[in-house]
Amino acid sequence: MIRKELVAASAEPLILALLAKGESYGYAIIQEVKARSGGKLNWTDGMLYPVLHRMEHRGLIKARWGESETGRKRKYYSLKKDGKAAMAKHHEQWSLVHSVLAGLRKEQYV
Amino acid sequence: MFSLEQSILGWRKQMLAAGIKSPVLLEELEIHLRDEIERQIKPGMNEQESFNSAVQKIGRPSALQREFQKTITGPAKINRMMSLVVGIATISAGLFQLWELAVQSRCLGGLPNAEGRLVIMFLLAFILALTLAGSGAILVFYAAGKISWLPDARRKEKHV
Numbered sequence: 001m002i003r004k005e006l007v008a009a010s011a012e013p014l015i016l017a018l019l020a021k022g023e024s025y026g027y028a029i030i031q032e033v034k035a036r037s038g039g040k041l042n043w044t045d046g047m048l049y050p051v052l053h054r055m056e057h058r059g060l061i062k063a064r065w066g067e068s069e070t071g072r073k074r075k076y077y078s079l080k081k082d083g084k085a086a087m088a089k090h091h092e093q094w095s096l097v098h099s100v101l102a103g104l105r106k107e108q109y110v
Numbered sequence: 111m112f113s114l115e116q117s118i119l120g121w122r123k124q125m126l127a128a129g130i131k132s133p134v135l136l137e138e139l140e141i142h143l144r145d146e147i148e149r150q151i152k153p154g155m156n157e158q159e160s161f162n163s164a165v166q167k168i169g170r171p172s173a174l175q176r177e178f179q180k181t182i183t184g185p186a187k188i189n190r191m192m193s194l195v196v197g198i199a200t201i202s203a204g205l206f207q208l209w210e211l212a213v214q215s216r217c218l219g220g221l222p223n224a225e226g227r228l229v230i231m232f233l234l235a236f237i238l239a240l241t242l243a244g245s246g247a248i249l250v251f252y253a254a255g256k257i258s259w260l261p262d263a264r265r266k267e268k269h270v
């Protein structure tokens with residue numbers, strides 16, 4: 001299981017990246033993250049919503065109420081222009097951390 | 111006998127009691143809860159087990175409220191801070207007025223023909239003091255997030 005600090009830090013970039021594929025709602029976002037991480041990135045379900053709301057207030061994403069095929073009301077989130085810019089920045093920073101880590105690891109085995 | 115609807119109602123009340131008062135937010139969380147219950151019932155879990163598991167997964171109301179509280183940023187935070195300052199100032203003004211009232215009534219009480227004037231002054235000052243202290247208390251409660259009549263972001267949410 002991934003440490004909670006890392007789970008918390010990765011929430012925003014993951015949400016942004018998922019929403020870049022198209023609009024989605026809270027439950028689907030959690031399920032997709034769970035599936036893509038093989039169940040290792042496990043958020044406390046309710047904690048996703050404060051993150052989504054903060055991102056909405058910061059103007060990174062926007063929300064609209066819609067209906068699912070089953071008729072259930074849903075709040076759909078989608079990316080805004082500032083969200084795309086934030087995603088690019090996150091990507092750059094996470095890539096940098098990854099490349100430093102990968103480089104150090106490689107040196108250990110040379 | 112377990113009733114899913116009654117249990118969801120009870121869960122909503124717990125959320126409300128913890129301070130999650132926005133109807134939009136509660137609805138969003140309830141939809142999530144129902145989605146999770148539905149997903150768990152499919153493989154054969156009963157309603158009660160699914161409900162208990164979904165409630166556990168969604169998290170404790172107090173922890174959620176703490177996280178949602180962090181959502182209040184920018185203008186909304188300034189709004190609350192200003193309310194706190196104005197509230198404390200108004201309570202102070204109210205208490206000062208009460209103190210003055212006590213001093214004045216002692217001085218005027220010594221004059222033989224000032225009885226009628228004293229009663230009117232006392233009543234007016236008492237009403238003013240109560241109004242000031244009451245308004246101040248309301249502002250302080252607002253600043254502490256105990257009440258909300260200008261819920262900034264939440265008001266915006268209602269129009270979504």
